[in-house]
Amino acid sequence: MQQLLNYIKSIHPLPAEALEALFSISSEVSFKKNTDVQPIGHTCRTVYFIKKGALRIYYLKDGVDVTESFEFENAIVARAESLFSGKPSKKAIQALEDTALIAINAPALFKLYDDYPSLERLFRKIFEDAYVKTVVRLESLQFHTAEERYQNLLKDHPYILQRVPLKYIASYLGITAVSLSRIRAIK
Amino acid sequence: MQQLLNYIKSIHPLPAEALEALFSISSEVSFKKNTDVQPIGHTCRTVYFIKKGALRIYYLKDGVDVTESFEFENAIVARAESLFSGKPSKKAIQALEDTALIAINAPALFKLYDDYPSLERLFRKIFEDAYVKTVVRLESLQFHTAEERYQNLLKDHPYILQRVPLKYIASYLGITAVSLSRIRAIK
DNA sequence: CAATGCACTTTACATATGATAAGTAATTAC
């Protein structure tokens, strides 16, 4: 849990009792490469912390796999639109590599907020950050061309190219794998 | 302030002292149709509640006006990516109609969180809801075609068509006004 | 009331992206 501890410290340090309470509703789980961590149609009741490996969130559009997002080590992952609405998600979470996670029971977490304001503050900040990332991603999709989005990805997250198949990156950028190939071929 | 009170009650009722504290950092402001509430390049330090009227958030892409979002009565508006990061926003907020707002001083609000956990919870929930809306919008842009997005807008927010010029709706949908015209002409 | 401007539509043409299919390279499985 040391890794999660460091992550927490970097955002909002917790008093010992709050940490204990958090750990009491957390457990370690592992997933093999290419297996679903949570399937489509499942209501999100778990917040994951990635110890090792990589996850992606994806959706099936008329049977075609479309990637919404990637996450790697030392990040929190959840399908917010399901977690905060209580509705089933149309998206799944998949392990892109053999992945070790810490699973935090979300309903239990939300109950702990009453007793540990520091926990509420920590996760408020975590999800504010996630919100900001989502807005920035929205801007990217709405305001930039596919080629700009690819160049920005190269600039900002070059490691993604090393760890994620291009077919997933293509749909993440909002284009087909064929189109991404063309964009990459230009230069 | 009654209107804001009702809005708050619907999300997370506040004790009297927390309400007073919130009102003490809030003020009423008005904007004429087509004026900027906040300009591009401004760091967002205000959270607005719309009493009456309509706002949009927009961006200039190579000099071309692109609308990110619309908000109407009884909604909270802020540019999250600036508010929560402290960075200047590349986007502006504009009044689409003569608009009456309640302006909440955001840095002051964040300080109040220490003394009024109920305030922190209220705004945590408000921004969680906003986060969910942003994720749903991201899904819409990434997973659906322009025509599907228009049909969904018709279905879910038909009043927007009555209150907002089509040119703004077009860029909101990620297409040009010409392309929207074509989509509308089909049926 | 005429005139100007603005929102919107329509047309014609250009271009980017999609769909399909074939070919190559890399990876996985036996």
Add this chain to the structure above:
DNA sequence: GTAATTACTTATCATATGTAAAGTGCATTG
């Protein structure tokens, strides 16, 4: 180590959307 599968690229053609320009209707204004 070879075969089979998967990932990626390339080519061709179809299509949706963009750009530019012209036209229509409505509203605002002097």
